[in-house]
Amino acid sequence: MEDEALFDKISRSFSVEMPVVKTMDDYLDNILPLIRPWSEDLYEEEYYLNTRFLEVRDDEHFHETILYIFRPKGELMVVRDGDISGARWKTLPNSNTLILEQGNRSELYDLAFMNSDFFILRKHGDQSRKGMRKYFVLGRESLVARLEWRDMMELMFNLYRSNSNVIVYVAVLVVIVAAIILFSIL
Numbered sequence: 001m002e003d004e005a006l007f008d009k010i011s012r013s014f015s016v017e018m019p020v021v022k023t024m025d026d027y028l029d030n031i032l033p034l035i036r037p038w039s040e041d042l043y044e045e046e047y048y049l050n051t052r053f054l055e056v057r058d059d060e061h062f063h064e065t066i067l068y069i070f071r072p073k074g075e076l077m078v079v080r081d082g083d084i085s086g087a088r089w090k091t092l093p094n095s096n097t098l099i100l101e102q103g104n105r106s107e108l109y110d111l112a113f114m115n116s117d118f119f120i121l122r123k124h125g126d127q128s129r130k131g132m133r134k135y136f137v138l139g140r141e142s143l144v145a146r147l148e149w150r151d152m153m154e155l156m157f158n159l160y161r162s163n164s165n166v167i168v169y170v171a172v173l174v175v176i177v178a179a180i181i182l183f184s185i186l
Contacts, residue, residue, distance in 0.1 A: 018157040024058035025134045027153040028120065032112050034160040039113045042091045042098060045070075047114055053138035058149045068138060078102065097124075109136060117143050118156060 019030045040047050048070045055066040067079040076087040087102035096111035098121060109121035112135060119138040127134045137152075144152050 018154060018161075024056075024137065024149050024153065025128065027150075028112070028135050028137070031153065031156050031160065032120070035113060035156060035163075038115060038159055038163060039111070040115055042096050042111050042114070044114075047116055048119055051119075052141040053119055054141045054144055056137045056139050056144060056147075056149050056152055057133070067141060076100065076102075113156075115159075116140065118152075 019027070021027055021030065049072060050069065053068045053070075055068065064081055066081075067077075069077040069079070070089055071077060074088050074090050076089045078085050078087050085102070087100065089101070090099050091097065092099070098109045098111065100107050100109065108124040110124060112120040112122040114120065117140045121136040121138075122134060123132070123136060137149075139147075139152055143155070147155075
């Protein structure tokens, strides 16, 4: 019982708290550099093809449910509250850049982060200067359907938290093994 209490105290001392900021863009500015090592690349289409992604925004006036399904051969289904419209997508060769075309509008995005749960794109240019959203945030529908945007940020931060704890535990284990070896030699 005492060993468990000691382990809990040690693990809490290494616990990393998520920064507290106001907007989703600010959260992503803080979280993305931390989780980038666990991101996939756009050429790994299995992470986004035929996956149902919901758009997530921090806008309190955003009440639509917008579903995106990236289909083979550049087809993109956009489902807005059940109404389907067609769009196109394509990647630029040898880059993590995606072009989304809907109607007469084309937008250029750079991949910010992607895994099996999250697909985060950063719109090219200085969007914040224009008062626009910097990130286009998509989450796997089955994961984020009933979450608030802050809960999604917490899930993303947990990627860093859980992976950084593993690194700390491995480092502690290496130190303990080195100490045992050192003391056995002496």
